[in-house]
Amino acid sequence: MTNARYFSGFLLVLLGLGSFTAQPLPQDWRTPFERDSTWSAEWKEAYAYLDRLDEVSDRISIRTFGESDGFLPLREVVISSPEVTTPQEARARNKVVLLINNAIHPGESAGVDACLMLAREMALEDRWQEVLEDMVIVMIPYYNLDGGYARRPHTRANQQGPAMQGFRGNGKNLDLNRDFIKCDSRNARSFTELFHYWDPDLFVDTHTSNGADYQATITVIATQPDKLPSGLKAYQQELLLPALYKGMEEKHWTMTPYVHTDGPPESGIHGFLDLPRYSTGYAALFQTLGFMPETHMLKPFSQRVYSTKAFLETICETAMRQKTDLLEARANARREVLATSIWPLQWQLDTSRVDSIWFGGYAHGYRPSAVSGLPRLFYDRDQPFYQQIPYYPAYTPILSAERPWGWIIPQAWTSIMERLAWNDIRMHRIVGDTLLRAPALRIISEETSDRPYEGHYLHAQVDVAEEMDTLLVRDGDVWIPADQPGIAYLMATMDPRAPDSWFAWNFLDAILNQKEYFSAYVFEDLADQMLNSDPELRRLFDHQRTLEPQWKTDPNAALEWIYRHSEYYEPTHRRYPIVRIMEPTGFRLRPYQGTSPRD
């Protein structure tokens, strides 16, 4: 806030509205939710409330950091004391930075209302002074603004309130919690830049869950620990998470791991593999510990708000107490990723590792459905239980890759470069045309979803072959060294086999089409000449004939095989254009200054 604003705040203090500690809350400062516990603040109400806080408190500063696809302003609310407005100041004061994101799913808006109350308490109450000296809290009060604009009473069929519920899709009907890598939305681009601006140590993305019924009002997804550098994993699992569960217990909110299960919860809860497309999986690529508190849809809205607020308070109190351990674990993690040479690309649940956790559930059963007449599932709230259930926390890598020395992206693929730049990836332009021997990847096969998913037809089960090839590197092509802090992000996006790679998300689909063909009646004679003049080709051809029964009936099939084994077949068909360079190579480089090489 400005000094002028501070002065108006000072006047309020003189008028007796200041110094709110241990005084009853003046009516004036009630949030929309506190006035009506079935009401979740609209984004405009939330912004207006925070602006009022900004006017009277010198602990808050507010900035517009981007916009939604529907061109609504995305805001950040920065809370600290003494006031800090930049990450440089935060680092200089050795503060923990916590980023809180709300209403990525605007029907799950408990975090919006929790953050308004928390922002007020932090802005006006002395009891937060100690925390705010050690921390900077950056809140995004409302992330999916377009979905918030589309509020209706009936958006969430199976949720207890609030009275008006925002919609999951944004202005382009995208689920923003799948958009952190592909960044199809302006929201995600804005978030990406804000994320790297602050480089938060901790990240919380507030949600409300669907699924089974159970006793807990709030559950939590902590980022999948096996994906973290070992020291950071140890810190999260051994210090931070136990303190969060304990802190919530002390506030009388028993919290359990997110109930991610194939059957009723008693059959066992699985850890959640938060791929980089999800908020916490994305954060983990930059060694930021991420949490998704998920409040339960069938609990009253007010309980969801207060339990979310308790979670946010707990993570702040814990981060303050554990500040040294947290900052040290993160600094060590940054060193660890730079020294890591083998990177997992794909993961699977490790069913051989099972823990047990205490879980408060409800007995379930089946009875005939009044609608279909078929058996239907029900949970009996009159039969609560508290028992140990299996918990499968671990994921194991099923495919890994060696870290290269760097990558070359041909300059034409600008949409990838844009995203790398938003993610603070260091890039350079190569000077001069160069012929290079390098291991190129060829896409042998992939499975493509037959229905669109978030505006894409995702590829999975990608199989590649590696072959040494002579490649033309052009002046202006982009060199990306692997030796940089964003290495985990690079490994997760550059290898086509990774589930959230550029290839998986269709950024490189054009390579899958062959552009040149042959006319069979002309190529016949050429093919015959080639077989006659190349005994090795003839031998391979004769062998292949025994394996391909359709050659007997389809005259073009054999021609196609010869074409593909000839110099005429285009070398770029299905060749993955991003090249990994495994050994130091002396390119001459100039700075990368934008997607055009002439920039």
Ligand SMILES: [Zn+2]
């Ligand atoms: Zn959600």
